[in-house]
Amino acid sequence: MxxxxxxxxxxxxxMRAAARAATVVALDAGNPSSVHAEGRAARAVVERARAEVAAAVGATPRQIVFTSGATEANALALSPGLELCDGHAHRDGLAVSAIEHPSVLRGHRFGTLPVETVAVDCDGVAQPATVAEALARLVARGAVRPLVSVMLANNETGVIQPVAAIASAVHAAGGLLHVDAVQALGRIPLDFRGLGADLMTVSSHKIGGPKGAGALVVGPRVAHIASPLIGGGGQEQGRRAGTENVPAIAGFGAAAAEAVAELxxxxxxxxxxxxxxxxxxxxxxxxxxxxxxxxxxxxxxxxxxxxxxxxxxxxxxxxxxxxxxxxxxxxxxxxxxxxxxxxxxxxxxxxxxxxxxxxxxxxxxxxxxxxxxxxxxxxxxxxxxxxxxx
Structure with a gap:
């Protein structure tokens, strides 16, 4: 109107003009898993976008797992089936802040395993000490290898959480930290390594890219996701099967590059x-x-x-x-x-x-x-x- x-x-x-253009060009792309010229060209589009998203979030391209959006990326991350490089397998409890997006509050896969809620103060901040209290409650319930999920910036209030300090508290308790950074990308500087998170979610359409694309950033401590949401052909390093949405991913990469350049x-x-x-x-x-x-x-x-x-x-x-x-x-x-x-x-x-x-x-x-x-x-x-x- x-x-x-x-x-x-x-x-x-x-939608950004650059993202729209990249999406339209990629509509005729081949299958990126095919070995012929058309498939290799499509693979090049996906990998270029992977590098653009990685650069935007302070990660390496190999750490980027493309998904259909942030909701799927959150569900992929919030699973007991996370195995560490040091041999510690599976998470046995979950703590989430009270202000998380519904895809975190209700989209996790912990079933009957212990789940605790991290309270926030009157300003909407989840304090590291409060996170530690939730972790102590998990230990009391028998969960000694927890996963914690705290968003970087709240979608309703915009309040930014002290994620780096929370990461220190979580790691001191032997846990992993997932961060929903959907609202942060393109609005504040985003550095996955600097935050100290183990997993992080970002989305395309929040930064002017097409809907239908998101990513889970997987840190070096996570060796394997033993229970991917979608099994099949082994795409995305075996973490998310199915032919990649090449046009949406291309637009996502273009939007990420432009958003960071103008930040x-x-x-x-x-x-x-x-x-x-x-x-x-x-x-x-x-x-x-x-x-x-x-x-x-x-x-x-x-x-x-x-x-x-x-x-x-x-x-x-x-x-x-x-x-x-x-x-x-x-x-x-x-x-x-x-x-x-x-x-x-x-x-x-x-x-x-x-x-x-x-x-x-x-x-x-x-x-x-x-x-x-x-x-x-x-x-x-x-x-x-x-x-x-x-």
Missing amino acids: AGRAYLDWNATAP AVAADRMLGLRRHLAERLLAAAPDALELGAAVPRLPNTVAVSLKGLSAETSVIAFDLSGVAISAGSACSSGKVAASHVVEAMGHPGLAGSTLRFSIGSTTTEADLDRAIGVWRTVVGALANRQGKAA
């Missing part, structure tokens, strides 16, 4: 826009709460809660006024539900009253001003209803 303001980049980013300039610009937006949202509703405002956050995300506000009807009001925003994670096929992230932060009364604004590299100040105008209307209508009720 012409003239709309798109402020839901955390759900999906508009410094884009991040500064987004931060300025985020501040502009937050200041005006709060000026129009002084009683509103900006979630995570006191801690490091992504430069593109603003989450605001206002008591009495219906997130569901507000999202519809914004949409009808030509502004696309969200009430949380875009993972439920249009369903707007109370935010488990807001609840975990200690604000259960605001879990159904929180809106997320997420911006990107092409967002303009005019887009934000349009959203601010709708926000004033929504807030004014709320105040009018509350005044009549009183």
Whole structure:
């Protein structure tokens, strides 16, 4: 729709021209597992994209396992069947932070094995000491080779987690660390080695690549994934069978390369826009709460809660006024539900009253001003209803 303001980049980013071009060119590619010229050409496309994604996340190409998206990559990682190079086989317990994406909270494969939840503080941060407490609870339940999953940046609030410190705590307890870095890629510098994670998930469509491609980054401590989700022909080093989605992977690589190349300039610009937006949202509703405002956050995300506000009807009001925003994670096929992230932060009364604004590299100040105008209307209508009720 012409003239709309798109402020839901955390759900999906508009496709980059470079990614679109790379995807279209690769539509006629052969099977990358074939040994003839057409197959070798397709393999070259996949391996170039693998190198581009690896460079974007601070890993080596061999550490990149392409999947159909982040949900699959998370499910592949969150399995007891992770074997280490030092001979320690299989994970016997899992700890996940309370603010993880549903694909982590409900998508793991630990079945009847012990699972613990890592609480977050009022700012939405999973502290290393709290992770250690969850690990101690796992030990008490007989789990001595745990897997821990903590996201790098939250999809609803943008709050950045102290992953490097958490990695130290996890490794000291003999565990492995998985990090969902889907929202971080392209918005903050991302260094897999520097984070100290053992496994990391990234996604194509969050950075302007095509949907249908993601990757699991596998660190050097993980020798083998004994229970891949998809078995078969041995593609992706035996970790994910099936013919690779060459067009989507090509677009993913192009998007990753461009996102990293423009990161410094884009991040500064987004931060300025985020501040502009937050200041005006709060000026129009002084009683509103900006979630995570006191801690490091992504430069593109603003989450605001206002008591009495219906997130569901507000999202519809914004949409009808030509502004696309969200009430949380875009993972439920249009369903707007109370935010488990807001609840975990200690604000259960605001879990159904929180809106997320997420911006990107092409967002303009005019887009934000349009959203601010709708926000004033929504807030004014709320105040009018509350005044009549009183």
